[in-house]
Amino acid sequence: MIASSKRSPLTYLVHATVLFLVVIWTIPTAGLFVSSIRDKDQLSVSGWWTALSTSEQRIVDRANGPKTQTQEGDQFVIRGNLLTNSSAVITQFGFSSLDPEAFAAGTLAEMRNGQTLQVMANGDYALASPAQWKGSRGQRIFYTAEVPPRFTLDNYREVLSAEGLGQSFLNSLTVTIPATIIPILVAAFAAYALAWMRFPGRALLVAAVVGLLVVPLQMSLIPLLKSYNLIGEFFGVGSKTYVGIWLAHTGFGLPLAIYLLRNYIAGLPSEIIESARVDGASDFDIFRKIILPLSFPALASFAIFQFLWVWNDLLIAMVFLGNNEEHLVLTGQLRELLGSRGGNWEILTASAFITIIVPLCVFFSLQRYLVRGLLAGSVK
The missing domain is CATH 1.10.3720.10 (MetI-like)
Structure with a gap:
């Protein structure tokens, strides 16, 4: 009589247990490696398991100072760009910490004293005022940007x-x-x-x-x-x-x-x-x-x-x-x-x-x- 060559259920259980342990011990190492090659801004706001998806970042930045203003007609305008990553897209912005997502990208936001702020999806912004801008520091701008995954060796x-x-x-x-x-x-x-x-x-x-x-x-x-x-x-x-x-x-x-x-x-x-x-x-x-x-x-x-x-x-x-x-x-x-x-x-x-x-x-x-x-x- 030929002996059966089928494996016992215990053998499959042992193999499954070993595979499970290998996966459990491998996941932290893989996560550590992925985190080490991610952009530091993305790493600070999302986990390594989201490395291949677009991340949403809420950022506060300052516009250029009054020294960069130019007169365009009857308005004094300060222009610049908020994004260092050209592939990122701004979806919302604001000029107050109480409501940092008050306006959609491209909207002309009314500020105090007739001043306006407009932030485009590509990061370009324009601050306009009927009077000259004064002071030494630029206006704070809050914005939400969708940033595609970015990997780098700068950390190493x-x-x-x-x-x-x-x-x-x-x-x-x-x-x-x-x-x-x-x-x-x-x-x-x-x-x-x-x-x-x-x-x-x-x-x-x-x-x-x-x-x-x-x-x-x-x-x-x-x-x-x-x-x-x-x-x-x-x-x-x-x-x-x-x-x-x-x-x-x-x-x-x-x-x-x-x-x-x-x-x-x-x-x-x-x-x-x-x-x-x-x-x-x-x-x-x-x-x-x-x-x-x-x-x-x-x-x-x-x-x-x-x-x-x-x-x-x-x-x-x-x-x-x-x-x-x-x-x-x-x-x-x-x-x-x-x-x-x-x-x-x-x-x-x-x-x-x-x-x-x-x-x-x-x-x-x-x-x-x-x-x-x-x-x-x-x-x-």
Whole structure:
């Protein structure tokens, strides 16, 4: 009897759930990118999901000053244009904040003392008065404009050129790359020893590694910083150095790295290692020529987690590197932007998307090893 090839309803449910989670996690990233390339005026008045539709903006502007008036017959006229975007269209206007949409575009509006105001759909306006205009400031004009969607790279140009993210980007790379490589090197040796070498107390060390997985970062950060400062004073080394943050990230990342790699290495076929020992290979030769090549999925899995954690870290960077521009990492620079320019959303969205470019590249380049590395050693 031929077995049925139909998939069970549970399989479809799992696939639908995974697809739903992927969409939920992708939508914020897509929204962040769309917001980062939108015109700042449109971004401030409408959400990113309306980026492809015409937006309605209510704007207040000032006409040209009395110095620009010209006499046309018995009238003194001030002319100009309100629109910087030639494709926008004005639908309504007004000269009072109490009724900013009092007149349709093209209507001749009667003001005080015989003065008139006319605003056309293309933004051209004319202020006319039987007497000369006086004062130094122009008349306020309120208008509603329909603006078609506009996309620009000006936000990225402003961030990369004026906001100092270039140096902080290099600082983040300086912190992240060594803080990812060092724990991998240390954990790989430790994982091989705990998996295949026999020595007293091995089970206690494995239990200690598992116990360290649940130690909160905040609880151990202050003792670690005090110890590092004491060591730095003893050797005459300043506290605000990259070495300190490398060691801190290494210490916090080692328990997970050792646990993950040990489970993977312990699941490798014992026949390969025993055959190598029979052929006279030392533990170091086995580790270098057999274990490391076979453990690449687990190494890549941990590298993804460690890189993302270190790249997005702010707390440890602030504690060990401080807040000076010379060592300020990318997350710290974003915090400064949020504190000083919280209303400029176009700058924040562009800055935030720049920070996730590198983690996305790392994840997509190594993601095919992620599941294999995480599931290794979970089943026999």
